[in-house]
Amino acid sequence: MLPFSTLLPINKASAMPVYQQIANGLIGLIRDGVIKPGASLPGSREMAQLLQVHRKTIVAAYQELFTQDWITTIPRKGVIVSERLPEIKPRTFKAAAKIPAYAGNTGFTFNKIGSYPGAPARPGEHRLIINDGFPDYRIGPVDLLIREYRSLFHSPAVKHYAAYGGMAGPLSLRNELTQFLTETRGLNIGPQNVLLTHGAQMAIYIAARLILQPGATVLVGEPNYFMADMIFQQFGAKLVRIPLDENGIDVDAIARICRQKKPALLYIIPHHHHPTTVTLSADRRMKLLELIRRYRLPVIEDDYDYDFHYSGGPILPLASADHEGNVIYIGSLAKSLATFVRVGYMIAPEHFINEAALMRRMIDIRSDNLLEEALAVLFRNGDMQRHLKKSVKLYHDRRNHFCNLLEQELKGIVQFQQPAGGMAVWAQFHKKHPLPAISARAAAKGLLISNGSAYSYGTVNHNALRMGFASLNEKEQQEAIAILKTVV
């Protein structure tokens, strides 16, 4: 006989009646295979003795099991566990909740994805946050976006938005983007060249999935946007790091590699490179375009904050020149409004977009198309365009103010080049001031700032970070730098 007194612990202090505890315990034992279908259970008198309870309690427990079809009573054989088991009903949830099936590791081994080069920041009690280079959600038409969203939800068209995923995203927003990208970037495209994604990161992942094979060589900057590196590596690619200077990536180094063996992919951020913010010079662009055409070199051009350029006009993307279909162009609307507005896009030849749309569906079957439709309305009415114009002016001032503060308050501690655009300064701290210590001490004073680990590769310790200036007004910038000054 099973050791029922051990298997069926009773808690008389519990709010659950004892008979119910016993019934649930028995169901658990049956379900877990400890008691098999067809097995006999002790009679009510015997079980009462084993569990040190009144016989009426056992009778009630058995009655419960009988009602739920877990047991049958056969004359002269006693209580038998049903051969055909009943559905497991909600009333047994408390029993199920005892099984710690998720407490340990998996029963099987699984693939490791990689390691994250620095834990992401955790929410805390920080008064101030120096982020990676995010927009200021306070200055944009987020309220308007929410209003449009709500109004679309109450429109008759919502019937269609709720039913259809659409392969590449709603045509309305793809049309608006086509026009916007043509006007601002000189791209010569139609909506068939646009895939909407849940942020630019997804567009990079999808493009890499279509381009790479395991063992492929991918050229990236040194340093590079680390989440792109991780994508390429988890697809089994080998990264070759190309040096950068104040004019951007070293195109001659790319040419030398191409002459030896054509790489599978070049990932490039020509406009305000992430993390260093340098911009690829015009002559290097020309040379690079020539290489791209000559070698049919697949390129992902990540142009995540093209719209924010302060020193002169922005530089046209590679995608706007003649690249013979080799440049996959990626951008984001999250950078224009707020990080939580998750809409990115990929521009590519139609055949590539079709395949990419299938991949998008596979990893993310549909978007919040009400949100995408609402964004299309904001473009159509010119609200986005007006907002961008306003932000460029404001961020320009904030960049100047922030760089002046760095220059005045942290001279000799922080080295940086004023970026021509974007939302962050690439700030290299002097070796005497290691960032992990600064970050910890700043946190204690209510300022959240990266410890720089995300920008260090292998043995290279840049002791640097991106300091986002766009999301802080001048007063906040002053407070943040004042805290930094006290902790270095």
Place this chain on the structure above:
Amino acid sequence: MLPFSTLLPINKASAMPVYQQIANGLIGLIRDGVIKPGASLPGSREMAQLLQVHRKTIVAAYQELFTQDWITTIPRKGVIVSERLPEIKPRTFKAAAKIPAYAGNTGFTFNKIGSYPGAPARPGEHRLIINDGFPDYRIGPVDLLIREYRSLFHSPAVKHYAAYGGMAGPLSLRNELTQFLTETRGLNIGPQNVLLTHGAQMAIYIAARLILQPGATVLVGEPNYFMADMIFQQFGAKLVRIPLDENGIDVDAIARICRQKKPALLYIIPHHHHPTTVTLSADRRMKLLELIRRYRLPVIEDDYDYDFHYSGGPILPLASADHEGNVIYIGSLAKSLATFVRVGYMIAPEHFINEAALMRRMIDIRSDNLLEEALAVLFRNGDMQRHLKKSVKLYHDRRNHFCNLLEQELKGIVQFQQPAGGMAVWAQFHKKHPLPAISARAAAKGLLISNGSAYSYGTVNHNALRMGFASLNEKEQQEAIAILKTVV
């Protein structure tokens, strides 16, 4: 000399001045490498003759190029293309827009993802839509959700929501889900076992990415949710299809396969299987759990509409029993509110969740965490729970009404089993009535209905589709079936 008259077509009818057309044309030729840096351009008099324009026009064009730093004038050598090229400035956008770099195919070859077994429905002028089994967005607290979203946007906490992505999603919603899943499904988990995803599809993709190697064997139902099939296949897995009957998947067939060689993964939808809506019986569940434990068989349990069960209480998921960490449990909130509310989740041991969170970041760096925080508020206040209770009652009535209509109006044409839960009926049309024709004729009468192609595999033509009843009220159901009746 270059054939300038061909290379620089002039349109005198254009709104753009001719000198500007010539300047832009020359910039295009320089940028595309047709004219090299250091090359001489014809003098203004000569160029004027070549292009059949007034000399003053050429002087103006060269002046524009000079201002933009494209050319220099060297005494006695004439007009020379700059050795160091200027930044490509916005005023040359119109020229760039002529380059059809995205009109053809890519310059390189790329991976194919697979083929979609039936184009997704396209928005049209349909008055009525029979969808795949979606909720009725009209009955849920979507307005409340939007209000909470807006209120969070105006709260001081938005500073943190805008800054942090969080590895597995906001703790608030993971806590609420932990409690909700424990109460409704008997899962014994903590927030460390919960990963939020942008819909359940993403959770399936991520779980498959962690579990599968190329060449792996995956067991799936025949038929199966086709977007899951596509995920496994694009990871290089081999699908083995297991028959289904009215009691769900054939567990004995799974046992036979396990005895020969352990498969890498079993993908199962035990509760209202997609597409057929059958539910795995209790005895098969018991057998399956035994197999899972014995073979340490990795399982993805897709329980996308657990909350909607009408005939008796819902059946507890495999994940709530003792599976020794082998069952990865996946669900969705999109099914509870509206398809455009994109929040799904994965439940797994903590180590698996950590790796899965990294993968999630890689394909989709952050969620709309304002939305996730707003959903957490709806759970905390009991709004979601009240809404679910109400929907189950309403969908129960709608299922009965819809099945009665099918029975009465389409007898002999449609064969189906009344589903015990979920939002759709698996309807097999008689071979005499091929669905593609029905779908086309219905569309002409304002009713959108699938042509069934998504549920046909290889040579198997089920001539069946899922008919979503939950999103249609009784009047709409009557109208839809009336249209169907006239077109079969």
